[in-house]
Amino acid sequence: xxxxxxxxxxxxxxxxxxxxxxxxxxxxxxxxxxxxxxxxxxxxxxxxxxxxxxxxxxxxxxxxxxxxxxxxxxxxxxxxxxxx
Amino acid sequence: xxxxxxxxxxxxxxxxxxxxxxxxxxxxxxxxxxxxxxxxxxxxxxxxxxxxxxxxxxxxxxxxxxxxxxxxxxxxxxxxxxxxxxxxxxxxxx
Numbered sequence: 001x002x003x004x005x006x007x008x009x010x011x012x013x014x015x016x017x018x019x020x021x022x023x024x025x026x027x028x029x030x031x032x033x034x035x036x037x038x039x040x041x042x043x044x045x046x047x048x049x050x051x052x053x054x055x056x057x058x059x060x061x062x063x064x065x066x067x068x069x070x071x072x073x074x075x076x077x078x079x080x081x082x083x084x
Numbered sequence: 085x086x087x088x089x090x091x092x093x094x095x096x097x098x099x100x101x102x103x104x105x106x107x108x109x110x111x112x113x114x115x116x117x118x119x120x121x122x123x124x125x126x127x128x129x130x131x132x133x134x135x136x137x138x139x140x141x142x143x144x145x146x147x148x149x150x151x152x153x154x155x156x157x158x159x160x161x162x163x164x165x166x167x168x169x170x171x172x173x174x175x176x177x178x
Contacts, residue, residue: 003088007095014102021105021114028111028169035161036105036118039154040098043129046150047091050133050143058146065150069157073164080168 004051008044015040031075038068087136094128101125111169115162122158126151 001009018037022030042061049057101124104117130151134144 003091007091011095011098014099017102017106026111028165028172029114032111032114032118032165033105035158035165036101036121039118039121039126039158040102042150042154043094043098043126046126046129046133046147050136050147055142055146058143058150061150062146062153065153065157069153069161072161076164076168 008047087132090132098125119162
């Protein structure tokens with residue numbers, strides 16, 4: 001297990017903290033936790049790609065960075081008026 | 085060595101943001117930490133990848149693209165979320 005994989009494993013602890021707020025907070029706070037959680041997952045995938053030395057794995061964080069933006073905007077748009 | 089320091093700083097920055105997310109009382113306060121998490125941590129990790137692999141390599145450029153996308157899109161997202169939170173705080177008027 002090299003440095004990058006160790007860092008990815010440590011960073012997964014941050015995902016637990018985001019998950020706690022996501023489950024226990026109000027809807028708007030859960031949306032903020034979702035934003036940070038998707039950022040954490042993106043960095044974890046970046047670290048894993050570097051840790052495994054596979055160039056093709058770098059596509060995953062690149063795609064997730066764009067899709068998480070679209071997904072959170074969709075949550076905000078469709079849940080915004082009533083739930084947030 | 086430099087890459088190890090940059091990765092450690094990046095992971096530490098992300099963990100601080102996650103702890104701030106839990107510690108802060110309101111959604112707007114938490115949003116500050118979520119926005120910081122899209123800029124500081126990814127930039128440090130991308131810098132570490134560039135130090136390890138070189139900037140003008142496939143992996144280095146991909147890491148830089150991820151960090152730039154997270155910084156710009158995360159800022160836009162924080163702005164939109166802040167607008168929703170402000171509207172909720174002040175009623176539906178603003």
